[in-house]
Amino acid sequence: MISFNQVHKRYPGGYEALKGVSFDIAEGEMVFVTGHSGAGKSTLLKLIAAIERPNSGSVLVNNQNVGALKGGALPYLRRNLGIIFQDHKLLFDRSVFDNVLLPLQICGFDHRESAKRVRAALDKVGLLKREKANPIALSGGEQQRLCIARAIVNRPAILLADEPTGNLDADYAREIMAIFSSFHQVGATLLISTHDESVLQDSGVRRLILKEGVLQ
Amino acid sequence: MTRAFALHLGVLRAVLRRMFASKLAGFLNILVIGIALSLPAGMYMLLQNAQGLVAQLSDAPQISLFLEMNAKAEDVDRLHQQLAQHPAVAGVGFVARAQALEQLKQSTGLSDLISGLEQNPLPDAFVVHPKPGDAQSLDRLRGELAKLPGVKEAQLDSAWAYKLEALLKFGRMGVLILASLLSLALIAVTFNTIRLQILTQHDEIEVAKLIGATDGFIRRPFLYFGATQGLLGGIMAWFIVTVSLLLLNGQLGALAQLYASQFMLHPLSFGDSLSLLLFSVYLGWLGAWLSVARHLSQIGPR
Numbered sequence: 001m002i003s004f005n006q007v008h009k010r011y012p013g014g015y016e017a018l019k020g021v022s023f024d025i026a027e028g029e030m031v032f033v034t035g036h037s038g039a040g041k042s043t044l045l046k047l048i049a050a051i052e053r054p055n056s057g058s059v060l061v062n063n064q065n066v067g068a069l070k071g072g073a074l075p076y077l078r079r080n081l082g083i084i085f086q087d088h089k090l091l092f093d094r095s096v097f098d099n100v101l102l103p104l105q106i107c108g109f110d111h112r113e114s115a116k117r118v119r120a121a122l123d124k125v126g127l128l129k130r131e132k133a134n135p136i137a138l139s140g141g142e143q144q145r146l147c148i149a150r151a152i153v154n155r156p157a158i159l160l161a162d163e164p165t166g167n168l169d170a171d172y173a174r175e176i177m178a179i180f181s182s183f184h185q186v187g188a189t190l191l192i193s194t195h196d197e198s199v200l201q202d203s204g205v206r207r208l209i210l211k212e213g214v215l216q
Numbered sequence: 217m218t219r220a221f222a223l224h225l226g227v228l229r230a231v232l233r234r235m236f237a238s239k240l241a242g243f244l245n246i247l248v249i250g251i252a253l254s255l256p257a258g259m260y261m262l263l264q265n266a267q268g269l270v271a272q273l274s275d276a277p278q279i280s281l282f283l284e285m286n287a288k289a290e291d292v293d294r295l296h297q298q299l300a301q302h303p304a305v306a307g308v309g310f311v312a313r314a315q316a317l318e319q320l321k322q323s324t325g326l327s328d329l330i331s332g333l334e335q336n337p338l339p340d341a342f343v344v345h346p347k348p349g350d351a352q353s354l355d356r357l358r359g360e361l362a363k364l365p366g367v368k369e370a371q372l373d374s375a376w377a378y379k380l381e382a383l384l385k386f387g388r389m390g391v392l393i394l395a396s397l398l399s400l401a402l403i404a405v406t407f408n409t410i411r412l413q414i415l416t417q418h419d420e421i422e423v424a425k426l427i428g429a430t431d432g433f434i435r436r437p438f439l440y441f442g443a444t445q446g447l448l449g450g451i452m453a454w455f456i457v458t459v460s461l462l463l464l465n466g467q468l469g470a471l472a473q474l475y476a477s478q479f480m481l482h483p484l485s486f487g488d489s490l491s492l493l494l495f496s497v498y499l500g501w502l503g504a505w506l507s508v509a510r511h512l513s514q515i516g517p518r
Contacts, residue, residue, distance in 0.1 A: 051426065071431075078428035089423045106429040108223055150427070 001027040001158065001189045002048060007057035009043050009213075017043040019213040020057070025191065027157075030184040032200060033193040035210035041193035042086060044210070045160045048191070049081055050074050061158070079107055082151030084161035088143055090135040096122070096146055097131040103154045121153040125179060141172035148179060159183060161192040170198055224436075231440045234413075245409055245445060249402050249496065250452025256395035257484065257492050258457045263387050264488070265481050270380050277378075279358050281342040282369045291366045292340055298364065299344060304357050307345040313338045339368065351378035399499055402449065406442045406503025407510075413438065414511045421515050431512070438508045439501055446500020450493040458483055 002025040009018040017040045025031050033041045046052040047059050050066045059067050066077055091099055100121055104114040122128045125145035130138065135146055144164060151159060161180070165173035173196060184190055194200070200207065209216040235242045281299075283292065292310070299308045311319075316338045321327040346357055354372055362370035414421065421434055461483050472479045484492065 049426070075425075075428045075430045075433075078426065081428075083426065085426070089419070089426065091420055091423060093420070102424065103427045105226075106424060106427060106433055108220075110222065111226075154427075 001025055001029070001062065002191065003058075003060040004044075004047075005058045005060070007047065007054045007059060009040070009047065009052060010055050017213055018047075018054075018210075021210075021213070021215050022057075023208055023215060025189060027189055028184075028187050030180070030190040030205055031192070032205055032207045033191060033210060034195060034200065034207055036195060038212075039210040040213045041195075041210055042162050044208075045083075045162050045191065045193055048158075048160060049078055049083055075106075079103075079154060080156055080158065082154065082156035082159040084144075084147045084151045084159070084164050086162040086166060088147050090143060090146060090150075092134060092136045094134075095131065096127060096133050096135055096138070099135060099146060100150045100153050103150060107154060117153050117155075118149075121149040124152065124182075125149045141168050141175065144168060144172070144176060145179070148176070152183065156188070158189045158191070161190070163193055163195070165194060165196050173198065227436050228440055228444070231437050231444055234437075235441065235444065242445075245405060246448045246452050248405055249446065249449025249500075250456055252398040252401050252405075253450060253453035253492065253496055254456035254460075256391050256398055257453050258460060259387070259391045259394065260488070261457060261461065261481070261484050263384060263391060264485075266380070266384055266387075268482065269479075270384065277346060277354055278373050279344040279346060279354075279361060280371045280373060281344060281361055281364075281367050282371075283340045283342075283366055284368050285339050287340055287366050295342070295364060295366055299342060299361075304347055304349070304353070305344055306347045309343040309345075311341045311343060313340050316341060351382075354378075399495075402446070402496070402499045403503035403506065406445060406500050407507040409445065410438050410442055410504045410507035411511055413441065414507070414515075418515060421512070425515070434512060435505075435508050439504050442500040442502075442504025442507075443497050444500070446496040446498070446503075447493060449500065450496030453496065454484070454489055454492060 004021050004023050007018055007021045008016070010016045021040075021044065033044055035041055043052060047054055048061055048066065050069055054067045057067075058065050061077065062080070064077070069077060091102070097118055100118045101114055104117060109117070119128060119131070122131055125148050127138075127142060127145055127149060130142065135143060138146060148161075148164070151161075159180070164180075165176050168176065180190055180192060283295070296308065296310060299305055313336050317330065317336050320338070321330050344361065346354055349357075358370045358372045361367060424434055461481050465481050468479065468481060
């Protein structure tokens with residue numbers, strides 16, 4: 001499903017975020033990407049969504065070389081991905097409902113079908129009662145769950161989550177992880193970056209460990 | 217098809233909501249566009265009216281040939297034939313001096329005065345209808361006919377109309393220049409409005425790009441906004457022109473009465489009004505498009 005082959009990523013200014021990273025993730029697999037801040041976890045996720053492009057090597061998603069995709073094809077790649085951003089990227093000028101609605105509007109779903117899907121997604125993350133609230137009124141954990149709802153509303157085959165438990169206390173973090181597990185159980189492919197050791201304990205999940213841009 | 221239509225309708229609805237959310241700023245923009253467009257549109261309307269007037273008066277330019285007072289009947293016949301065979305002449309009418317006097321009596325109401333005259337002061341005359349040509353060729357013809365034997369004087373009746381026509385051409389060029397400049401102003405206004413909108417919606421655009429929005433999807437509301445603003449500006453311009461016309465016609469009515477004339481300004485025709493609206497929509501769209509093309513690429517990711 002996702003395949004990295006000798007991927008190098010150097011940012012302008014010379015900082016090397018990834019150095020010859022290779023790995024494969026099968027369909028329906030759930031994988032953690034771990035490592036200290038600055039180890040290249042975010043870069044790795046951004047390469048999959050073609051938010052950044054590799055300097056050399058190839059990144060394949062569904063056997064498509066996303067590093068070589070033309071600008072016009074990018075939107076259609078991203079519609080197959082559900083991305084949970086480290087900084088949430090929620091829109092505070094609209095309600096919780098409308099935040100989750102955005103991906104469906106982009107894909108051109110009709111109104112009734114959209115509303116149904118939005119409520120289903122909000123229900124899954126336990127925010128159904130807050131649909132009219134402004135995201136700014138939500139707690140950190142709720143905002144994170146809203147982010148997840150927006151990422152899954154389009155029923156993507158692949159979910160990318162960048163530090164989804166970053167600033168959350170242990171209870172919230174466990175809640176979030178439970179939500180991810182439930183997606184894994186229904187067949188989604190998940191790639192979750194985290195430096196949070198507590199969520200990694202006792203999970204028998206595969207881990208990609210990055211250290212200074214190199215896969216351990 | 218209906219789904220695509222519903223989508224576009226949804227975008228339009230969102231755009232209108234946004235426009236009416238900032239009532240004052242939106243209204244001021246529309247007013248600026250309206251005033252900018254009303255100047256050339258109003259001048260165009262005045263020119264059209266002048267044009268109509270000229271067309272009425274100079275429908276068929278004609279040359280009046282006045283003969284010597286002592287012209288004999290055979291001279292007149294010879295001249296008649298000469299004129300009829302002239303290559304630049306389409307038709308000739310003869311007005312005998314007695315007939316001319318009769319006409320003068322009837323048309324001016326001076327019959328008492330004229331009846332008191334001892335002899336007919338009017339000469340025989342030909343009315344020559346030239347074949348269509350420009351002012352210069354008509355003038356040349358007039359000069360040529362004036363030199364024919366027996367002709368005392370040749371008058372080109374519609375010379376002033378040609379001068380007015382030239383003046384109108386000058387005016388039309390002025391309107392064209394003004395319209396071009398103010399169109400640029402309209403594009404600039406839209407460009408700036410859209411630029412500000414893009415800045416305030418920076419986050420939304422970025423997120424939308426990140427979750428798979430095409431450039432078309434992102435561009436669409438801004439283009440609709442520009443076009444809608446242009447349309448409302450065009451309607452505003454139309455109202456400004458039309459209300460001004462009504463005000464002017466009120467005064468003109470009194471003025472025309474003094475000259476025993478029925479002259480009234482005609483409003484913009486349906487076709488011209490439609491052109492005005494379409495043009496303003498197009499300019500709004502263009503301004504928005506330029507702005508979007510310029511500013512959207514600055515918002516990441518690619």
